[in-house]
Every structure is written in C-alpha cells, then in structure tokens.
Amino acid sequence: MIVSALLTSLGINLGLCILLWSLYSVLRKQPGNVTVYAPRMVAEERAKRRGALERFVPSAWWIVRAWRATDADIMERAGFDGYVFIRVFVFSLRIFSFVGAIGICVLLPINYIGKELDISDISNQSLDLFSISNVQSGSKRLWVHFCAVYLISGAACSLLYLEYKGIAEKRFAYFYSTPPQANHFTILVRGIPKVHQHTMSETVEEFFTQYHPSTYLSHQMVYHTRKLQALMKEAKILFKKVMRLKSKPLLQRKRQREGFLGLFGAKVDPVDHYTKQLDNVEENLRLGQSELYQKGKEVPAAFVSFKSRYGAAVASKIPQSTNPLLWVTEPAPEPRDIYWQFISAPFLQRWISKFVVVVAVFFLTILFLVPVAFVQGLAQLDELEKFLPFLKKVLTIKVVSQIITGYLPSLILNLFMFFVPPTMILFAAIQGSVSNSGMMKSACINVLYFTIWNVFFATVLSGSAISQIDNFLSNPKDIPRQLAVVVPGQAAFFITYVLTSGWTGLSLEIARLFPLIVDFFKRHFSSGIEEDDCAPVFPYHRDLPKVLLFGLLGFTYGLLAPLILPFLLVYFFVGYITYRNQLLNVYSPKFETAGQFWPIVHYCTIFSLIFMQIIAIGIFGVKKLPFASGWVIPMCIITLLFNNYCGKRFLPMFNNYPAEVLIKRDREDEKNPQMDSFLESLSNAYRDPALQPVQFSTDENDNKTYLIVPDA
Template identity: 40%
Template sequence: MNPESLIASAAINIGLAFFILTLFSVLKKQPSNAPIYYPRRLSESHRQSHRHIPDFDDNYASSSVGFRRFLPSVTWISRAFRFSEDEILQSNGLDALIIIRLFKLGIKFFVVCSLVGLAVLVPVNYNGGLTAMSNHTLDSFSISNSSPGSNWLWVHFSCLWFISLYGVYLLYKEYKEISAKRIQQLLNIRHQPNQFTVLVREIPFCSEHKSRGCCVNKFFSKHYPYAYHSYQILYDGKEFKELMNQAKSIEKKIEGLRKRSVVKKNNKTPLLLNPSHEDSEKISVYEENLEELHHKIHQLQCEDMLHEKELPVAFVTFKSRLGAALAAHSQQHSNPLLWITDDAPEPRNVSWRNLAIPVRVLPLCNFGVIVAASLLTIFFAIPVTAVQGIAKFEKLKKWFPPAMALQLIPGLSSVITGYLPSAVLKLFIYIVPFAMLGMAKLSGCISKSREEIKACNMVFYFLVGNVFFWSLLSGSLLDEIGESFTHPKDFPGRLARAVSAQADFFVTYILTDGLSGFSLEILQPGLLCWDAIRSCTYGRGKEKTPYLYSLPYFRIIPLVSMSVLIGTVYAVVAPLLLPFLIGYFLLGYAVFINQIEDVYETIYETCGQYWPYIHHYILVAIILMQITMIGLFGLKSKPAASISTIPLLVLTLMFNVYCKMRFLPAFSLLSIQNAKEFDELDEKCNQVEFNYENASTAYCAPCLRPLNCMEPGSSHTPPLATSSSF
C-alpha cells in the first residue's frame, strides 16, 4: 500500500467519524429521538417516576430555547470520562465494568508501548541500514528496514521482553483486582436466589409414584437432611408456548380493533366512540376464542397434566449457600451420568428452552456447532482473499488488466486500495457475531451468559483465523504465490515476513473499526431509519416505546480483543501502528460508557465471568507476538535472539498455567469459605429464612406462571402448581 492510499484511508475515516459524531450530538438532543438514545434511562424513569435523568433532563429542559439543541456539542465525551468505576459497578454490574476495564487496559498498555516504540524502535528502524524498496508505507519505520545480522536487533529483543513482561504484569494486576471485585459483588448481591439453588439434570424416574419430582425429594432429603429445602421440577412447555403465542396474537387483534374506536380530541383528550357493529362482532368472537385458549392453558397447568410432561431437570433450593455449594461441587451418584449438578444461573439468565435437551445429546449439539462455525470460517476466506486482492492493486493489475481503468480518475485508486478493503472486510464481519450467537444458542447452554461466552470464543477465533492469519497468508500469497504451500516448514519465517508486509493494511483496519465502527455504534443508524419508517407508517400517532436491548458482549469483547491482538503483534514490528490504537481505545471508552449508561440494558449479572476469556485472548496475542519475533529474528540472521526469546515464551505459558490455578476457580464456583461467610452474615441480619424462601419460588418455569405474569423478567412469580414444594 502506497502512502497516498494510507492517507486517503485516514482522511476518509477521520472525516466520517467527525461527521457522524457531530450528527449524533445533535440528534441526541431531539426529544423525538429519546427512545433511541436514552432507552435505558427512559425505562428506569418509567419504573421510578421520581428519578432524575442527568443530561437527558438538562438537555430537554434547555431545548425550549430552540436553537441550542441544533448545535453540536461534546458534553457526552466529558461526561463519559467523569464516570467512576464505582458508579458503573453500582448501576450496571461487574460484567459491564469489565467492558470498560478492557478499554482502560488497552489504553494503559499501548500508551507505554507507543512511548517505547516511538522513542526507541522507530529511530533504530529508520537508521537500520536498508532502504525500503517496496510500496509498503511503514517499511522504513518497521523492523523490515533493519540490516540482517545487525546488533541493533538486540534493541528489538530487549523491547520484546519489556513489552511482554509489562503486558503480563497488567494482566496479573487486572485478574487480581477483578477477582476481588467479583467476591465483593457476590457479597453485595448475596440475596439472589441462584446462591441457594442448584440445577439438577438426568433425574431418574420413580416407578413407584410415577414421578420424577418424588425422586428428587427423596434423594436430597436423604443425602442433605439439614440443608435441603425444596425443589421445582421442570416440564415440557412446547404445547403451552404454542397456546400462549395464539393468545397473544388474539389479544393484539382485539387491541387493534378497540383502538379503531379511539379518536383524539385536540390531540390531548381521548374520546371513546362506540365501535361499529362489525367490529363489535369480531371483538366478541375473538374474546370467546381467547377465553377458550385461557381455559386450555389452565388445564395444562393442572397437576395431573403436568405429571405427564415432567422433564428430568429440576432446580433444588437449599437453606444455606454452604449446602448449595457442597451439592453443586460434588458428584451425587456412582454413575456420573445421573444426578448431574451444576450452579444455577440467575432466574433471568436461565435459557429455558435448552433445559429440555438431554445431557447425552449435548456432545452432538456442540459438535454440530463446531462444524457449522468451521464451515462459516472457511467460507469467509473467500471475501477476505478478495479484500486482499483489492489492497494489492499493483499485483491485481497484472492478473486483471481491466483494473488499470481505475487509474484514469485521479486519486480513485488510492481511495480503493486504502479505504475500500478495510470497509468491505468490516461490512462482512458485522454479521459474524450474530451468526455465531445463533449457533451458540443451539449448543444447549443452560444460561444466556454461557451462550454469549461461547459466541465470544467462536467470534474471536474466527477473527484470528480470517482477519489475522488469512489476511496475512492471502496477502503474502498474492506476492509470492505458491511458496507458502511448497515450503510448509518455513511457516514461522513466512508468518514473520507476512506480518511485516501487512502492517499498513492493519492500520487501515484499526482506523475503520475504531473511527467508523464506534461512531456508527453510537449513532445507531439502523434504529434511526427504522424509527423514521415506523413513525411515518403504522406507528403514526402512537406513543414511542424505548428501543431497549441487552449489552452485546458477544460482539464487543472479541472485536476489541482482536484489535489488542493486532496491536500487540505489531508493537515491536511496526510501532507506528500503536498511536492509532490509543485513539481507538480512547474513542471506544467514551462510546461504550455512553452506551452502557444510556442505551443498553443489563439483563443478567455473572459477576465477571467474562474476564477469564478476555485474559486468555490477550495472552494469545502476547504469545503470537513472541512467535512472530522468533521468526523475524531468524529472517534477520540473528539466531541467538530467536533462541533467547524461547524462555520468554515458556515464561508466558507458565504464567497462563499459574493464573488458571490461582484465579480461574473463583470465577466458576462460589468457594465454601465465601459461602459460609455469607451465611453467617445473613444470620446476623436475620435474613436467612427470607432468602431461601425467596429462592424456592424464583425459578418458576414459563409454563407455570399466571397468564397475567407472562412478560419477560417475571420469573419471580409463584407457580400455579405447588406440588413440587415440600
């Protein structure tokens, strides 16, 4: 990529970001856009009518001036940097705070790396003794410009050790702090029912009483006589769900017919008119059908019908956290495929549809998901190769002569080779997280958080495979076609050469993903268009409801972690890329604090279970940097530096093993020590009985809830059938 292409890419991305952020700052002040830019705060204000909404209320109070709300401002950026971690933790939970900590970690890491790179490595590279003859913009300032065998390569070796050890230090510090915050958060929310509850699967059938519920009660009463409290058996709710969908459809039709008879007088006072005779007949027919459906649903909720639909799954409640922890951590039966216990997720975090999947089928589900994700990764190699073909315009002209016509328009080839490849790649990648989440939902995870964590893993490794490795290899293959296949043993060297050659492409990728990507994230153009269409068609005159969605961990974490990987690998190879990453993380930090506080809803809390995966992704980045440098030192005829890097690689792997032993167990299980301490604290506050009684009614399956409590988030509704409580 020539300098003109890189400058064109930077100019386009900076210009787009400036325009989009200016447009956002204006649109955010318009009252009609409140459901888009303040949905979380609007929903909270509906629940708590006295709640003051900062910035929202102030902006709209001053909107009476008229002209001020059409002026762009940067108050949302200054407001974002004023938020403290304690405020985010209190209002949004530890999971949301981890997203912010990821951006802060990127800022702290790459600021130091940039200082080292710009002050030490760039001057060494520029005076390295070679004159870069290629078209790659950053070659003169990268390790490619160093002479083979030069002793100056020991400077790169020293910087590699410093950056690696600094990254490991930051990871250890973050893991330790987040682990402490997790324990504190568990203490703060110790009243939640999941701390008293265990999920039990593969429950055997009791032939004597023709019930699995009876078997659950006998088993836990016998083996946990002092800790066991009650159980809630689960049922097959497919038929119930179909009837509920029919009932909701009829309710919407009745509501639509009734709204025909409502007209507004002076746009304020509603005047009810008598519905027409035809509408009255339709309403009466629909009401009869609805009453019949309600009768069928009540019949399905009777105990006799429920016994026939029992599943080998139950939520078992204990009188103490200690009892629940002991049951969840133990093997219950000599046959490990019976009485399988697991920590229960929060009631709002339960994936009810997957609990009906037998445990024996889960390996097949996981295998199918892995195959589907692999096929998607392989399929996406086609557009990635095409993107690299656009970026390698000089080579493309030799193989496809009509492409020379682009040179007839001045500057067009620079725009195409500089901006278009990263924009096209970003467009293709946008749909990947949603596809992976859809696959993860088919894998049989018991909670929504586990589905998102599984999607995070699949998206991250997809990006590593396609955006990083395949972009490197396909770009290299377009320069030296066939050599990577004919000499597979030279892979480390070819990887190192490809990494050095593709630095300018990844600069444009970071610019597009950061400037354009984060700007579009905060603007939400899709919702703006949909809201405009809705307001002009069937939604005209209706009260707008907030566009409230959950925080998309499955999309944010892997994409940001991929940028960390790119920056880490290039920290020693091409340090000029690092300042772009600082801007990337600063903008992302401001954008996602705004989104977390105003836009996205927290629908569950895992108390930081995403962090071990982020830690793993960043360690993968550090290890890839070290392997790349081993190859580069070999290419530069410095075998002593390559061999001396191997102990660093071993130390990093040993650090990973240590973290798994020291911190990881605390993120998957509630320790016996903490469980006992929390129980003792409840005894002092006289909250023991209240907590486990609340837990015994929290896990009410959808098919047992009353018809007026079927909305999401109503899982604390007491069940209609109470035969499962003892």
C-alpha cells in the same frame, strides 16, 4: 499499500467519525429518539425535556458525564460484567501507552533510517519504510528491538497480573455487597431417573432428602411447555394489538371482517374482535396449564434449592451417582438468565448439537476465506488488474486506486464480519446452553477464534503467503521465520482496518443508526405498542473479540510496524468514553456472570504476547541476528509459566466461590431477618414463564383478570 492510500483512508474514516458524532450529539436530544439513545432512562422515567434551540446544537456534555462516572456507578448500572468490559479498555490504554512510547519514540525512527528500502518520494512509497523490514540485516540497531520484546512482555505480564488480581478482589467485594441471589442457593439437576412407583417430583424430593438432609430446601420441576410458550407469545401479540387500537379515537378504528385474513365474514369492531381472540387464547393457556399439571408432563430436569450457598455449591460440584449420566448437577443460572428451550434436552441431543455446531463453524470458517481472498486482491492493484483487466483504465486514476487499496478492502471485510456474531449466537443456542449468559460466553469465544483466524491469520496468508502454504505444512519448524517474512507486509492493511472497524465502528455504535431506523419504522408503521423494557442487552460476543483483536494487532505490529500504535491508542481512548456512555444510558444487564469474561481476556493477551515473541524469533533469524533470536525463547517460557501461575492463582476464583467466602456470607445472612421470606420465595423463583400466573385481559372497568395457576 502506499502512504497516500493510507492518508486517503484516514481522511474518509475521520470524516465519517466527525459526521456521525455530530449527528449523535443532535439526535440524542430529540424527544422522539429517547428510546434509541437513552432506553434505560426511559425505563426509569428520567428523560428530560430540552429547549428548542438546544436540541439542534451539537454538544459534548455527554462525554464529560461518561468520564466522571465512577466504578461504582458502572457496576450499579451495568453490573460487574460491564465493569470488567471497561477494565479491558483501561488495561489496553495502560499497556499500549507504554508500547507506544517505545514504538513511536524509539523503534519508528530506527526503522525509518534503516536504509534497506528507497526513501525518496515518501507519499508514493510503501509503508514498509516505517517497519522493521527497512532495518538492514545484521544491523546492531536490531538489539533495540530485542530489548523492546523483553520490556513489552515484562510490562504486559505485570499489568495483566495486577488487573487479574484487582478484578478478583472486586469480584469478592461485589459478591459481599449484593443481596441474596436465587442462583447462589439453587442448582440445576438433569438426568433424573424414572421410578415407576413415584413421579419425578417425588423422586427428586426423596433423593435430596436422603443424601442432603441438612441443606435441601425445595425443588421446582421442569415441564414440556413448548405449546404453552407458543400460546403465551400469541397472547402477547394480541394484547399489543388491543392496546394499540384502544389508544386510538373511536372514529379512527376501521371495522374489519372477522373471517380469514379479514377478507370474509361480517364486519366487526377490531377491538372486540381481537379481545375475543385474546380471551380464547387465555382460556386455552389456562386449560393447557391445568392439563400439564394433571398429566404430569415432567421432564427429567429440576431446579433444586438449598438452605445455604455452601450446600448448593457442594451439591453442584460433586457427582451424585455412580452413573455419571444420572443426577447430573450444575450451578443454576439466574432466573432471568435461563434459556428454557434446551433445559429439557437429553444428553444425546446436547452431544449431537455440539458436534453439529463444531462442523458448522468449521465450514463457515472455510467459506469466509473467499471474501478474505477477495479483499486482499483489492489491496493489491497488480493482482486486481490481472483478475479484472477491464478495470485497468479506471485503476490508473490516482484517487480511485487510493480508495480501492486504502479504504475499500477493510470496509468490505467489516461488512462480511457484521454477520458473524449473530450467526455465532445462533450456533450457541443450538449447542444446548441453558442460559443466555452461557450462550453469550460461548458465542464470544467462537467469534474470537473466528476473528483471529479469518481476520488476522487468513488475511496474512492470503495477502502475503498464499504461495507459501506448502512451505508452512512441509516445514513446521520454520514457521517463525516464514511468519516473520509475511506478517510485516500486512501492516498497512491492518492500520486501515483499525480506522474502519475501530474508529468508524465506534462512531456507528454511539450514533446507533440502525436502531434509529428501526425505531422510526416502529413508531410510524408498526402495529405494535412500545415494549416495557426497550433497553437492549450488551453484545459482549460482538464487541469483546474486536477489542482483543486490536490488542493482538498492537502487540504484533507494535514491534514490527509501530505506526499502527497511535491509531490504536485513539481507538482505546475513544472506546473507553463511548462504552461508558452506552453502558450507563443504553444497555441494560439481562444477566450477571460476575466477571467470567475476564479469563477470556487474559488468555487472549497471553496468546498475543507469545505470538509477538514467536514473530521476534523469526524476524531476528531473517535479519541474521541468531543470538538475539535464541534469547527470545526464554521469554516465551517465562510468559507460559506466568500464564500457568495465573491459571492456578486466579482462575479457580472465577469458576467457583471458595468455601470460606460462601460460609462467611451464609453466617452473615443468619442475622438477616429477611432471609426466611427469601428462602420461601425460592420455591417459585424458577417456575417456567409459561406456567406463571399471567394477565392480559381487562374488563369494562379496567379491572385485571388473572390466570391462576396451582402451585407445583
């Protein structure tokens, strides 16, 4: 890619960013859009009315408010997971400010004056002029790059250690400051054996009374409720229809026929018609609930609650039976976090589901190579002219060729990547997770693997080394040298990718055009009523892998092509402001993992450092500086040892709370007068929503009519 093509891409993306941010600063002030840009404020009834003139004048006060918000504000509004996500941007800004100072002030000038390539007519020259490719082989200037490897690696490990330690300490402080949580006292038990003399509920009570007599409190069985869940969903839909119709004046209600699809039968008032249907569904729901309890349609799974956090932790971590497939225990998710569809799934079904998902992800990865290869074809005009010769005359137009090579490839790749996170969250649901947070974490890891392989490695291979794949497979020892040849050639593409996916992506995030369009159609054409909780859950599986990919690009090309660093720093700074605003006003936490996304960040950063060091080994070998190449190897070993130390020092604290923390909190709660009522509430905390007492119908005086469900 030539410099002028990069400038074209920069101009297009910068124009889109300014347009979208201006639209946001106006659209967010319109009263009708408050459910799009401040759904949390709607839920908390904090939306403010604005003057007519102020509503149509762009402003940046929201940036000031997002900047001034403290860490305590973020944790209060977005939970500890939201705080950890913001810390990813803080860490990125710190390390890449350091890398940027070295790269822009030191490495970039050295690369530019390297005299390996022709520097005449810069605007029509390749961006390789600013990369390490322009440094002559054997040049002593390469020792500056060698020193940069050690400086960057040392700074990254130091900052990563401090961040890991700080988040771990904050995690304990957050644990101490929060009120008692049901999931801290409860475990999920599956693989409950069938005993003919007892029901499963009696078996559970007998087992835990016998083996955990001092800590066992109560349990809640899991039932087959799929039919009840369908009835509950139907009841909610009918209730929304009734409420919508009641909100209209009587004269505006069109009478309809009560037969099939409203085509047959006598004409009736739609309110009476749907109210009658709602009553029937509620009656069926009530009968189904009673029948379920009477027939004992239990599944071999239960939520078992304990009198203390320590008792629950011990029961969840040690095997309960000599048969590892029976009495399988694990920490229970939060009641709001449970994904009920797979709790009753047997071991064999979960095992098969995981295998199917692995195969599906593999084939999706292979299939995605097609658009990646197509995108790289667009980035190379010579290849595109050979493949599509009828476009040869069009491609001779300078502006067209610059748009095609500088902007279109990254745009198309982003369009294809748009469908990956929803697909991965679907795979995570099929995989058998029992919690929405578990699904989110699994999807996040899969999207990260998919992104690093398909966006980074597949782009590098298809764009620069498709003819060298045989060499990679036949001579694995020479991989660092081969990567050193092919990776720098894709620096220009990844700069445009940062502009399109990063800059414009943040603008689309803040403008929320798609939710705005959906909200418009809901308000004007939908037959439903507004949801009680319209705030969406934060898409960690979509946004965290993107941030980590940019971290990989920063470490890799910070050494090879430092020109990418200013664009990355702009992304991290704008992303820091953008996501603080979104977490405060838009997204609502639907679960809390207490920072378990941070180890993903740590391991991906370590991978990025190791990859940068492997590239350095290869690049110094290619540039005929073998001594420098050999001395990078100790840095790789030190980085791996550092990762091993962090894994032993910090990771156990993220997987489980230590005994001293749990016991200390339990002793503090002994003095809490509200603990007795909290422990009593645990008996119903994990009841299936389909079995909860529900209410939809209202009588003529708007008095509520409840569906009473007996205690389990």
